[in-house]
Structures are given as structure tokens and as C-alpha cells.
Amino acid sequence: MAFCVEMTQTICILLTDRFKASEVDGLRLLTHFVFYNLLCCALSILFSKMYFLPQSEDTQQQIIRETFHLVSKRDENVCNFLEGGLLIGGSDNKLIYRHYATLYFVFCVDSSESELGILDLIQVFVETLDKCFENVCELDLIFHVDKVHNILAEMVMGGMVLETNMNEIVTQIDAQNKLEKSETFIFQSPRQDR
């Protein structure tokens, strides 16, 4: 599966390498599982340079496909940085990814971010997911896309890194979940909200 978040400087894409060998039609499948959180305005900055249009679903899908293509080809023992070229908006941007079991976490950042810093950020993201889902696995992410988004929204906002402290992130997420739970109790009966 794949997951992609676009930020001014940062696209984060999650990919699983499950379809690398096992599925015949890997790419087609990929698009089925691909989802991404687009912090839109950021994307339109990126895209206005490339396509002169606000981002369309197709170009987004293409970015994800190509990213998957680039990343999945890489060997185990190579560096975690990739220069994607025009696809991701020119030479100022690069892909930084990390590979966890069946998942790839890909961030696309510009030169204002430190490469090693982003690798750390990915680590924080994964650990946070792990905490929030209690031993996160691929299926968690597939079935709870919205939750993943909410977690990411606490870390990255509008393409800029908002918070890197895991405890702080988890606290805020928990508080929001609690709030949501208290509301769920009320809207059991749908008429209340009419």
C-alpha cells in the first residue's frame, strides 16, 4: 500500500513492497492502495511549476506511481536519498525514504530541510503510529487512513514540520480521540444533530 503526503517541501508516501514480486499487476494494484494526504496549497505551488494547473488527481497518481517505481527498484544497502528530478519539482527537491518491513515511507523535501533530520522525522512518525495503533501493521494503515492523516497533521502542517516530540504528538492525539469518543456517545441517535 502506499501513502503519500504532500507538503511544501515534503511529500510523504508510504508504499508497501508487497506487490513487488507477488502481484502481477503491481502498479495497478498500487494505485488501489495508494492514498495520500495532500496539503493542497503546497501541492499547487509544486505543480504550478510543472503543469500550470492546480493539481489534478491524475498527476498526483502519477507522482505516486513514479515514486513507487523509483523507490522499489532500490537495493537494500544503498543510501536513503533519491533525486527524483522533474517529477517532484526540480533539483531542489529530493526524496528521502525509509524502508520498514513491507512499508516504504517516502518524504519529498527541499533543500531547507536537513536530510538526517528528515530520516529522524520518519522514525518519529513510525514510532508514533506504532504507539497510536499498538503495534502498527500495514492493515491498520489501510483501514484507518483518516487516523493516519490526523497523526501526520500533528507532525506536519502545510508542508512544514510542526512537532517532532513524540510524547507531545501522542498526548494531542489521545486528547482528540477522547473528545471524539465523548461525542460519539451523543450521536448514537442520529436525530440529535439535525
Add this chain to the structure above:
Amino acid sequence: MALKMVKGSIDRMFDKNLQDLVRGIRNHKEDEAKYISQCIDEIKQELKQDNIAVKANAVCKLTYLQMLGYDISWAAFNIIEVMSASKFTFKRIGYLAASQCFHEGTDVIMLTTNQIRKDLSSPNQYDTGVALTGLSCFVTPDLARDLANDIMTLMSHTKPYIRKKAVLIMYKVFLKYPESLRPAFPRLKEKLEDPDPGVQSAAVNVICELARRNPKNYLSLAPLFFKLMTSSTNNWVLIKIIKLFGALTPLEPRLGKKLIEPLTNLIHSHSQHRDLTGICASVSVLISLSSGMPNHSASIQLCVQKLRILIEDSDQNLKYLGLLAMSKILKTHPKSVQSHKDLILQCLDDKDESIRLRALDLLYGMVSKKNLMEIVKKLMIHVDKAEGTTYRDELLTKIIDICSQSNYQYITNFEWYISILVELTRLEGTRHGHLIAAQMLDVAIRVKAIRRFAVSQMAMLLDNAHLIASNAQRNGICEVLYAAAWICGEFSEHLEEANQTLEAMLRPKVTTLPGHIQAVYVQNMVKLYASILQQKEQAGEKEAAQEITQLMIERLPQFVQSADLEVQERASCILQLIKYIQKLQIKEVPVAEEVIALFAGELNPVAPKAQKKVPVPEGLDLDAWINEPPSDSESEDEKPKTIFHEEEQRHSRHRQPEIDEEELARRREARKQEQANNPFYIKSSPSPQKRYQDTPGVEHIPVVQIDLSVPLKVPGMPMSDQYVKLEEERRHKQKLEKDKKKKKQKKEKRGKHHRHNSLHTESEEDIAPAHHVDIITEEMPENALPSDEDDKDPNDPYKALDIDLDKPLADSEKLPVQRHRNVETLKSPDSEVPLVEKKSKKPKKKEKKHKDKERDKGKKKEKEKKVVEEEEEEKKKSSKHKKKKHKKEKEEKSKDKKKSKKKSHHSEEEPPESVQNGTLEDEPLPVSSCAQTYDIQGNLQNDSQVTVSVIFENKSTSFLKSMELNVLDSLNTKMLRPEGSSVHDGIPVPFQLPPGISNEAQFVFTLQSIVMAQKLKGTLSFIVKNDEGSTHEKLDFKLHFSCASYLITTPCYSDAFAKLLESGDLHMSSIKVDGISISFQHLLAKICFHHHFSVVERVDSCASMYSRSIQGHHVCLLVKKGENSVSIDGKCNDSTLLSNLLDEMKETLSKC
């Protein structure tokens, strides 16, 4: 009805939720599209429900579908509905969907403004948070403008969670609405020292992002950041700050000096612990610092040394980062990197493509005349070895980049280069055929000496065209034939075996090439044919000439049948031409001269920007209409009008502007001039060519004959190596000769050292190119204006953020604020200025005050403003009437007070504790001082009125009420009182003041003459109420109307200004002030700010300024700055006003 509703909600229980949808899609792998369209239909049904929970669920599913690549923009309105739900759960879903599918083109986005504003001020911090997060993704210029102020308020929210989000989103707001940067900046700066690390980090983040684009505006923050750097423990913040310093050091060398030592030490300590990551981080910092400072080669040396360790490390990430850092050094210190060439070449063999690409990048900067051939040779080997077309293509472009960089600076032997290009054509499946072709053309056109060689090589390529064009896969490379055909045709006089080449071009195989290449073939065949014809005719071989004509006539029809229009057209045209030639030949008429004349003249390379740089001829207005535009009365036909009327209108529309004879002559001249400059215009005289003879003459340089012993290669064999060898031999020979000469020279003169360009090593300079290669520069139009502007992208969003942040805020820059309807008691004469009234309400009283202030400021556009502070104190009145600018001596304490006051005025935040007046301590009145700040504004509409806005601040602990303000009128200046009241009556202040609160009231004064400064005495009486009871108190003050306060900053254009000065009805006066040390820029800013002038024109240390009084006096100034003095010459309609103004100015300046 009720039944229906119950039924509805039961139905809803079986709705799919997101998890069901995902599961469903996974289970329908075969017919997914069908399944999803079915789901979308269901979702559409759900969206029609009134139940918000159902809607939210539907939107949630849509969000997922959008991620799969389905368009959901049709549901934008439903998304807004969900966004405006009262429950956080739904709100979050709505904002998430919005953040994914809204963008600037979404039209419903303007409906969200009020909803977002409501959420931003929600008591629930997560409502606000989710709104901010969403907004950060779809903020548009309109949203940014409308919400900037709300977000700015949130920047000082009590919850750090909100603060950090608000701070971060400001960057997006700045991008969309650059005007907000200046007003928001002071607060942003404050947030750098926020107690919460998250907020601090967000602020650092935003400022770094801003500073990265326009570093010079943020230099003043350097000390603050330095402090942060030493105190912060957050790695993120540290990295950001260090990156910022990297951008700042080139602008402020002292900063670098301060940083360089601790960093060097840090690297050493890391080295001791073998902490490579640490080294990596600090080295990259040091590089960014050192690169800003040219004479820190020691630290650069250290960096390079450490980088080598990184690159040699087995960790691929470090290797990559090492190479990346190396490329930064390369830009400034190419020599120190060049010594590590071995290492970098080694990296070219790395299995990791990212690393190879990095190494390639480095190579680009490492070439010199000396090692170019060697490096390219290595690269060629890699090209052969490389697997995967992407990398090979990358190699190919790099080779071409390396060789062609800075106008072929490093190429000493162009024969070698051409042979490299020819070798590259043998690459399988490259996409870059056109690149090679472009290089071939470029070199052949611009390097005259190489043409003979190039032509022979190209002829060979044409001969072997079947190799190149054979494979469908190799399509990209057949572009090369385009160049080959053109070169052979254009420079056919250099061809040895023209006949053979012509035959090669006429082969039937050629018709399989792409159309545009065939077209070039056809065109150049004729060129070739023409030159052969000439040759034969001159040699008197008439039969051979006729044979070649016959050949053309036989073979051309295959092109005439081409499907490509261009080819067909050219071929049939040429076929007819040749048939005609044949007829003439049969009649034995010599035709060669005429045929060759078809292609006479030389093509010069034209610079890509040449067209843009053609200056607009004088007198030509490109924006003027040639014919009058059709008038607005397009809808004439619909409105019945009289025929005559209509005719009249039409007539006037078609009338040509009348032009006199002189104008026509001038235009003709201009046109001639333009034609002469136009390379595409055929001229009678070869005048433009003459220009070239002025430049280092092409003709005059002795062109060395090419040594024909150079083996012309057999196709398919690499031969650039041979050139490498030859070149080495040649260099060796040259060196020997040089050495001999040098020895002689040394004997003759010693000690005189010639300075070499730091970029070239001595040995490099000695390498003379094999031929006197004369590189023709690209042609530029005459008197082209040198400008760098055209390199800048006018659409760059960051350019708009290049704003000087140190300038004080002007009134016009305030953010648009939501405000209440204006409820002033005193009618201010300015009320004509339209105010935007909006509804939202703000909870805090204090803020309300700010709003009042801002509202007031909003009105003051075009009006002069003056801040004068005054403290009431009966006994020491005279010494305490301080006009900020006019008085020198100040007690320390009161100065402090002033500063804080001033600050509060601009940042709109009152200092929390009231500043006590020194004199109060002597005199412990129950009432502590009540400060007044007043502005005097001129009024454009009414030339004899000024409005004085007074801000009263209660600094005591008691309650003040029944305030009354009275002023002792002078003959000239009178306070405007309500009708019927006598001159001794005061005007009541329309509010009461609780302790610590301030408020503003306005008073209008009428004046007769404005040429003199005025002082008015006044009294404020009020009742002080506290626990012990109430007392009546009085407070005396003085209002100072300076002459400058009657001036209104008015922009003036330099031509109008010049006319004004010439008119001669102005009086003149001048002053000179010594001992001025501030910069001229600063000085001008001071005059503009304090005296309401605007700069008309500024040349070096001389500036003309202009202002206008409320009664319409023009005031012109000429300010000149000498070594330590400033002289000001003024001109004004009224001499008294002028001399008073200059006196005031003198006082201001003498304080500098």
C-alpha cells in the same frame, strides 16, 4: 412523516463506513471501477440526507476515494457543510476532506471564510487546531487577507498548541498575502522567545523559511538567533538556525568569524569520538559558513579533509551527504576539491545511483583544461558500461555539460570534442539525440577553424546513416542526422567528397527518417548540389555537372511523394528549380554562380535573449493604440438610436491620427535603424557584419591548418583516444618550448611575478589550444541594454516577500481588521474615508482599544501623523513637554518611558506595568500621572482644520471620570467647540477611565495660518475616585503644533518636481548641519518619517524630496550628504513656513 424518518435512520444503520468501503474495494479486485462507481452513487444518496452524521460518513469515504485518484470536487459544498458541523468529529472529517480537494480554483472556498473565522475563535482548542491545519492546505489570497488578523491574534493564544499552529500557518499567509508580513513580524519575532519549545521551533521554522529567500532583511535577528543557538536543546531548531546562519554569513562576515571557531572545535571533538554523524552535521554547517568568507581556507581545508572520511565511509547515507557537501565547497573553492578527484571518480563506480549522480555533479566543477580529456575519457568508459538508460542519459548530458560549460572554456582541442560527439551517437536508445545534434551545430557554427574537420566527420555520419537510423529503438539518436545534413550542406565548400555525400543523402532509406529531418536533408541537398555545380563548372567539366543534375532529378521525386508537408513542399519546389537548371545547362548557360547565390551569406548565432533586448526605438509607444479601440458602445444595435448619431460615432472611430511630415521622417529613420539591426532583414549593404570586424577579428586570426596526417577514422572505431594522445604530445612539445623561453625570461627579469587568476593553475594557462579557436560570441542587437532582470521569474512567490522589516510600520500597512460600527462622539472630518464594516466581535476590551487605534490609523492614509508625547505635571511642565524629536535633554527615566511608549504604539501592545514618572515620587499625589499621547492630523478636505487624537491612559490605581479638556485658544488656532458654548468651556471627554486603561478622543482645531509652529496651553480636569472618596484634579499640558504636522506626505514624480522648481515662484532657503554620522538612507527615512516628506529621486548621497501642506504650499528639498555634514536646500511658496520647517529639521538632525 415520523415513520419515514424512523425508516430513514434505520436504513442508515446499514450504510457502509470507511472500513467497509476499504474492505469492499479489496474484495472486488476484478471489477473495482464498477464497484467504486456503485459506491459513489450510494455516497451521493447519503449526501442528500439531512443527518449530519450520515453526511460526515459519506465525506469520509469520499476522502478515501480521492486518494485513490477519483475526482470529488463535485462534493465541495457538502464538505463545507460537514466542516460547519458543531461536533469536532465531523468537523475534523470535513477539514480533512477540504484539505485534500480544495485548491485556489475551488469556487466555493469563499463560503468558508466565516466558518473558519468562527472555528478559529472557538473555545475548544482542537476546533481551532483542526481549522488551522485545514486552512494551511487551502489558504488563498482572499482567505489570507480576511483571516490574517484573526490568525495573528491566535499567535498569542494561551494554549501553546494553538500558538504553534498559528505561528506556522503565518508563513502560508505571508506567501499568499505579502502585505501581512510587516505588521505580523514584530509578534513573530516575539514568538522566538516563547516559553513553549514547540512554539519557538515553529517561529524559528517560519523565519528561517522567510530568510532563506531574502536573507538580507533578517540580518538584524542574528544576535537573537545566536542566543537561541547557544541555549536551545532542540535539534530541529538548531539545524534550522544553523542553516539560517549559512544564509546570513555571506552578508555579514563578522557573524561567520564568531561562529567558525566553536564549529572547528566541535568537528575536532567529534573526530576524536569517531562520531561521523556529528562530523557530517557540523562540517556541512562549517561549509555554508566558510563559503561566505573567501579567506578561510584553513577551515575549508579541514572540511574537505573530513568529508573525505565521510565519503570513504561504508554508510551510504554519509557518503551521499559527504558528496553533497563537497559540491557546496566546489562552488567557492574548486581547487581544494580537485585534489580529491580520485575519490570522486571512484564514486562513479558505486552501485548506488544517487551517489553516482552526486559524483557526476561534482565532476562538472572539477574539470580544467588539463584534465578535461582524461575525465571525459573515464566518463565514456562508464557510458559503455552503464546499464539502464536513465543513468546513461544522465552521463551523456553531463559529458556535454562539462565540455560546453562557460562557452567551451576548457576545450583545447575541438577535433577531439567533435569526435567525442560522434562517438556518443553510437549510444543505444538514448533520448538525447537532439542534445548531441545541438552541440554539433553549435560548435560547427561558432568555431570556424573546426568546420573542415566537422564537415568530414558529418559526411561520414551521413554515409553511415543506416547504422544510426536502422533501429527503431534508436529513434532518439537520428536527430544527429539533422545536424549532420545541415553542417554538410551549409559548409559544403569544405567537403572533400561532395558527390559521395550527396549520393548518401539521396538514398531511398532516407525517406524512413522523421519528417523534419528529411526536410533538412532536402534543403541541404540543394546547397550541396550548388557547390558541386560550381566546382564542376569552374573545372569546365560540363558533363559531370549535367550528370549531377540528372541524379537530383531522378532521386528527388521520392521526397515529393513524402507524406510530410514540409518535405513535400520543399522537394517539389526544388525539383522544379533543378529542372529549370537542367534546361539552362542544355543551352550551355553557366548557372552555378546564380544557384550558389541562393545560399550566399553567413548565418551567425543569435543569443537567446537577443530579441528581448532590442531596445524600443525612441518615440515608439508600444502600448499606444494604432487604431482607436472599438468603443464600449458595442451594444449599439440593441439601442435604437438615430442614424445620424450612429454615423457620427463611427466616423470618429475610424479617424486616423494626424501625423506631420517631421514625425513621418523620424519614423522612417527609426525603421531603417531597426532594419539594420535585424539579422533577419535582408539589407542592401553588409553594414551589420562590420560589427564583427571590430570584435577580435575572425578574419585576422591565423587559422592553423589542420594536420591532415590525423587519421580520419574508420567508422565504428573509437578515435577520441587518439586525439588524447596527440594532444598530450603537443602539450609536451609546447611545454619544452615554453621552458626554454622561460629560462631566457628568467635571466632577463626576475622578481616580477605575474599574477594568475586563482581559478587556473599555472600549468593550465600554459596549455595553448591546438588551433587558434575563435569562438564567435552570440549576436546581440546593437545598444542592447545589459540587464539581469530577465533571469528572474516574475511569478516567483518568494519575491513578494522581499520586504524591509526594519522600517517602522506605515499607517497604510495595518491589517484589515473586523471592526464595530464607528461610534465616535466627535465628528471627525475624515469620516469620508470608506471603512469596511464587518460583523464579528472580539471579546476583550483591550483589543477593542487596539482596534480603535487601528481604525484610526486606517483613516490616516494620506494624512500626516505625528506622535508627540506629553506628560502632565504641573510644576515641571516646561521641561516635561517633550516632543520626541525636538528636545535634546531628557531625563533618563523619561526616555525609557518614551521608548516603551513608542514601542507600544507600534506593536500595539501596552507594556504590562505602567511606567512611573520620576517626578511623581517627589510628590505623592493620590493620582499618579495620566499619560496622553496625541497625534495631529492635517485634513486634506478642509484646509484650515486639524484633528488631534489624544490617547488618555490612566496610570494611577484610581478611577477617573468626568474628564474635561480645555485649551486656551490663540488668535490663530482655536479649538472647535459645540455651538453655543463659550471659549472658556471645556469639551467633555466621552468616556471614563478605570485604572490601567487607555482610550482615545479626538478634538478638532481650526487655524488661520500654518506657516508658524504653535503652542497651545490646555488643562484637563477630572474627578479621581477611589476608596477614600473622590477628588477633583487638574492637569496642565501643552499642545505643540509643529510646522511639519501641517505637511501631508504627497508623492511627486520627478518631472512634476522639476517643473515646480523651474516655475520660479518659490522662495529659497538652506541650512547645514554638521556632525551627522548616520547613513544617508537612515537620514532620509528620518526626514520622511518625522517631517512627512517623500523622496522624489535619489542619486548617491543626494536626494530630492517633496511634501505639501494642508493649505497647498509646495515644499521641495534638496538634501546632500557630505563627509560629516548634511546640507538641505529648500524651496517653498512661503518663506516663513520654509524657514520654520528647516529649523525644525535642523533640530531633528542635530540629534542624530
